[in-house]
Amino acid sequence: MSSTFSKNSFTLSSSSTISNGSNASLNSSNFDVDPLKLLTSKLSKFRDQISQTLLSTPKGFSSLSAFIDDFCLFYGFNPSERARSFGYFSLYEFLKSDYMKGRVCFKINFNGELFLFPLADDNTRQIFNQILISYDERIQRNKRRANLRPFSKRRNFY
Secondary structure (H helix, E strand, O other), X not given: OOOOOOOOOOOOXXXXXXXXXXXXXXXXXXXXXXXXXXXXXHHHHHHHHHHHHHHOOOOOEOOHHHHHHHHHHHHOOOHHHHHHHOOOOOHHHHHHOHHXXXXXXXXXXXXXXXXXXXXXXXXXHHHHHHHHHHHHHHHHHHHHHHHOOOXXXXXXXX
């Protein structure tokens, strides 16, 4: 039983529809969304958001929860949930992955406390250096204020 199939005349490139009074041709380019490109772009955007959050605090984060709190404050969503949506078990696993290599540094204290520090790449080094200068100036200004003689509440009568 052999059957021959003729070319279907209803292909996407040959059909058109009328929408809001205009002819809108439906061709395959309107529907060409490469899922890999979409995932890669979302993952890249998430990586940049994490890097920007890390770079905003030059002294680093004293815990993963402090980092998550700042990230939620900046971007309005939980980075742990986003990391899980990309297939990682946790945010910590995502941060330790090869994808984040060169953007985050981990230090573990003798107490077992985890510290997160930013690593600046070529694109962010200039901005990070400016943030460091600003941070150092603020620290120096606070030290100078602390070394000043405290203000006396007594009135001087002459």
